[in-house]
Amino acid sequence: MTTTQPQKSPDSPVTDPLPSVGVGSKLLTRLRNLGGPVVGLVVMVVAMSFLSPFFLTSRNLSNIIAQVSDIGIMAAGATLVILIGGIDLSVAANLALTMMFSAWLFQVIEVPWPVAMILGLLLGMAVGLLNGALTSYGKVQAFAATLATMSACAGMALFITKGNTINGFPSWFSNLTSNVLGSVPVQGILLVVIYLLIGMWLRYRPGGRALYAIGGNEQAARLSGLPVRWAKTRVYIIAGGLAAVAGWVNISLLDSAQPTAGAGYLLNVIAVVVIGGASLSGGVGSMGGTFIGLLIIGVLNNGLSLLHVNPNLQQVVIGAVILAAVLTDRAGNRLRAA
Amino acid sequence: MTTTQPQKSPDSPVTDPLPSVGVGSKLLTRLRNLGGPVVGLVVMVVAMSFLSPFFLTSRNLSNIIAQVSDIGIMAAGATLVILIGGIDLSVAANLALTMMFSAWLFQVIEVPWPVAMILGLLLGMAVGLLNGALTSYGKVQAFAATLATMSACAGMALFITKGNTINGFPSWFSNLTSNVLGSVPVQGILLVVIYLLIGMWLRYRPGGRALYAIGGNEQAARLSGLPVRWAKTRVYIIAGGLAAVAGWVNISLLDSAQPTAGAGYLLNVIAVVVIGGASLSGGVGSMGGTFIGLLIIGVLNNGLSLLHVNPNLQQVVIGAVILAAVLTDRAGNRLRAA
């Protein structure tokens, strides 16, 4: 019998992409697969615990989760989009638009708030549908298509209330995010649930697995009979819907909807995904990785505040940490970029 | 290695890319190859000439050129970076950093201005070198590497003067951009010269042509004996240097250096390149295309001003025009994406 025993060449470690058999080592393997970013996160957490007495308090940790939840929810959608080799620049503008739209429905049209929320969600998904249709049916580059919708969404968000902020949402709604379930804030739970659901979908469901195939080799996916265009469109719709959900969190947190909300979020959202090990050329990435990336950014921002770093220098430190995180991940990247 | 070469789907309509033989029709063919964007530009120019009596005045046209020159100079570098399949997010922050650095050298250290300019240029190139080294030797994803340097540059630009603006540059320098050579502003001439030089380099010189090879199939380029890593690094260095040159234009235009300069430029710069028909997956793009993209953005901004469109709606219009430009180019994109 012929042997074609695959040999792993030493310079490109091939990691097993399917879960190993051992049950106990499963978690460990998974963490190891995440590579550099996890190491970076652990180093940061340990360093912070020494540097600031406030860091390892349960209140602070719950703050961190609460602080990253809006970006995190958007990053969940962005992970999917990046997995299929796309990009969604409109996500932050979509958040602002859906926030203003729901708020306007509620305050001006006097639609009941839950209905207004749902309509906002639908608008977010509609923007996603437009992005998806343009990129997968219209064959427009994702960057160009979502740049256009970003611009349009941002303009419309301002247009709806001529720049005004809307306040006075139902108190039960603003109270939601003030509640803490056993020291975990509600939006943190929402975040984790979203990550778990999408993570399981990506890992265990054909629909989720298909995203890896599409991002890795779209032609192969098409030739294998996957409904590539619809799968891609659906991903943009999910990303749009999640932007609206992040908008809910934002409104609840501050009891206000501002048209410039999320203005600085876009790069953060994408950065979180990329720091988490996803490749912008598609096919590589995971919810676990994005979650780690999210925690890195969250711990970093929190830590820089706690440590009273000069605000001007904070950005320099952030740059250095991002670099450190991805450089430790470089070997992994090399493999995955293949 | 696995074959993941993106391949044009065989059912896409194929337009004849063969240049026609006639000498006179050469220009026409080239324009036609640029496709949708040119059509978009022409339509816009014609429409504007009807809609506003001020549009087709030489003063206004010269304004348009002057207005796009800083973004245009950065977009020249971005075109090269995008051609090799990379991206440079640090370009706008690099502009701010080099501006502040030169200005600080001039005002605080009292270095003669021309020397300070050159040192700024060198700093810009050094940032580019860092980007290039990280991506091509360090194998970090371009997005992550330049995101890190972007953050670091922006922070350092603020740090140099604690956020303060520097004024009082030599008057000969600020006068440069007020001068008009036969109705063409000086920075417009600089812009055109840069585009011509880089355009010819890309078209006619091995070093420039190599970028298409690298962007199209990096493996094949390496096996063809091209010094891929150095060629990529060099491109980032050029992009960094051009950011510094755009900084010169900015300082001369405003007679001041602010650390927040260029804050909103990044997406514009990349948008110009993408509207000009370049593909973010590399190997496709040209200086001519980027120049058209630049003019589209320039005419659009200028036109919306002249037509008194509601500022918030302007963004919606810009989104729509970007979409129209890339949608007409869609067939071409599909072809070129091969």
Added chain:
Amino acid sequence: MSDDVPAPGPGGRALTGSALRKSYAGIEVVKGVDFAIPAGAVVGLIGENGAGKSTLSSMIAGVVLPTSGEMTLDGESYAPTSPSDALDRGVALIHQEIRMVPSLSVAENIFLGRLPVRGGKVDTGSMVRQSREVLDLLGIDLDPRRSVVGLSMAVQQSIEIAKAISRGPKYVIFDEPSASLTGHETDRVLDQIRRMAEHGVGVVYISHRLEEVRDVSSQIICLRDGALVKNWDRGNVPAPEMVSAMVGREFTFEHQAPEPHREDVVLEVRGLGRKGVFSGVDFTVSRGEILGVAGLVGAGRTEMVRTIAGADRYDEGEVLLEGRPVRLDSPAAAIAAGVVMVPEDRKGQGLNLGLSSAVNILQPWEREMGRGRFITNRLLNRAAAKSRADFDIRGSMDLPVVRLSGGNQQKVLLAKWLVHEPTVLILDEPTRGVDVGAKMAIYEIIRDCAARGVAVVVVSSELEEVLGLSHRVMVMSGGRQRGILPRADADAETVMQLAVPTGQQ
């Protein structure tokens, strides 16, 4: 022509087409073809490079839409608009160009598009089990859970075949499945095809290896310039008859390269190795000598020659060029030293598909051409015209290479490395996917090169090719060199004995 259409198979089931046409930009590449693929039959499809075989198969499998014409499947009308349409109807295509998803495991690649689900989850266990079963059928010993990254072309091709077979299709088209397989693996593939046919599957088998076509087919059709020119209702058609139908004329081959200058050693490799991949490779190639390298899939041949050509690093041993030790640590260094390699994977590593043939051919030489002048299209086209004539490349030199047929792409790739005469020419599977005529032309080119004094190393999975071309044959197995045989001693049996890994039955 319609009276040439073979009769439907047992039970009358068949996939048929009538007057199928396909044009690209007004140029008709398939010109009204009528065909029938009876269930249970193996239809060999032959034709020169660019004859339209892949285009015809793509239309059948829903990858491209016909410009006009009709198809029926088991008597019902059949007009697939996407590959998934075709797959739903039970029509599968093994594409000429291998397409794997690099981030997925072997098993997931095999089950791409139809992952088994149990309890709401992808059933990894059964997927791995079933994958292992099909891989075993094909004689591929591969862990289905590993990633496909780093697998050789041959293994990838086997996975593609496994993928199609495991779908249990009613009709399946194999578009050059054996192009990077050695005889050993090919035999297993052919066995599988026969077995499928026995189970009532209708098979189309496309190959340029006419022996295989003869071997497996129960009928053969031949395309020339997009038209169906010949239709045999038996498999054992003599090769010359097939060739003359394909090419439209008679032709002869066979001519040997002159004996090399043994005293002029050009390339000497001593103890070359890379940890975990191959080791202990020692050989010399003299001026004018052709050294063939044979071995089974995964023997480490590609890795070994890539190392010599500077594409990969080595951990041990040394390379001498004309007696001097050289350090070829990059392809650029190798090219500068006159060592060039034609890689096995033309799409992934050889060509830039979006650029024209002229640009591709002259890519490595632009620096030289551009010395002191502009590289204009005119200059390129003038320089490329010679290559075009020498290699008989069909298709305009301005067309992006992606639009040339597979064989012509291969010629472009060869032409690229022979623009300047190298000192050492390394060829890895030089005739992959090339038709008989072109193959002979390529052999001729290789021999001429040797005759002019170039030292040539040819890696090939086609035994006849290695045996026919080489002055000496080196055999590798399991990353080790098993021996070097002079031509006189090299026959299929000896080579195979050395090639099969020891300690394994």
Added chain:
Amino acid sequence: GGSDSAGSAGTSGGASSAASAGGASSDYTIGISVADQKSLFYIAAVDGMKKAAEEAGVKTVVLSADNNSTQQVNQVNDLITQQVNAIVFIAQDATSAAAGVRAANKADIPVIAVDQKPESGDGKLATYIATDSVKAADALCTWMFEQMGGSGEIGILQGVLGATAELQRSQGCQQALDKNPGISVVAKQSANWDETEGYKAAQNMLQANPDIKAIFGESDAMAMGAAKAAKDAGRTIYTVGIDGFPTMITAIEDKLTNATQAQVPYVMGQQSIKDALTILGGGTVPAEQYQDTVLVTQDNAATIDPVQFYGPNVK
């Protein structure tokens, strides 16, 4: 108490005189170049201008620079191209102010600067109407320090670093700090004028500084974010902002937050158009007109009508 600075003196007279002087005023077109149309301050200022222009029967052309100083200089050039008679200029920052004014001077078009002024002094302004941000921040911080009893720890939420408003408001508060040695700044963080970012930054400040007694937000939005963060953390601290937006005033009334310095952009906008018409009619206006801010606290919030600051469109 610091509510002694209320009111915007000497503006009502100008309006009627300009309107009556400009018999042929409907032929005039006044160009308005504004930094953006996202922030309520600028929206209100432009509303005021439009209102005044409408009353006087003159045309206006409004261009927004979307927070890009170079683009704003471009737009001033666009206005010059359109041959406007006067330019009302709300510059993105001191820099674009200088270059924009220079361009307008070259074309002999009078420039009425609002809110921002060229720093280097080159370029001639017809008049300059502004809030004294340094003074406003100084007064606000001084008030806050008094409330704190002259000692304790504070945090500062900065706007976009390097923005002129950020620099001036930081400077004003620094002046107050210099006068109050008992106060120490234990945390400083930029929240980019944004409420959500202000909330998050304040959350971290409160976490790291258990003794913090007050947070100065350089804008109302950030102050509101801080107030909500404090409330959610169960802490009672002073939070103050600058702007005087209607939502902030309501929040002060509701005792969510403590104070703001209200600016009067709507008034400033009206004033600028009136001044423009006066100048075009051959009249003269003072070179500098500083509009005082109004300190709004829980004591006077109920009596304040935000429409007088921001006009009817801002809610």
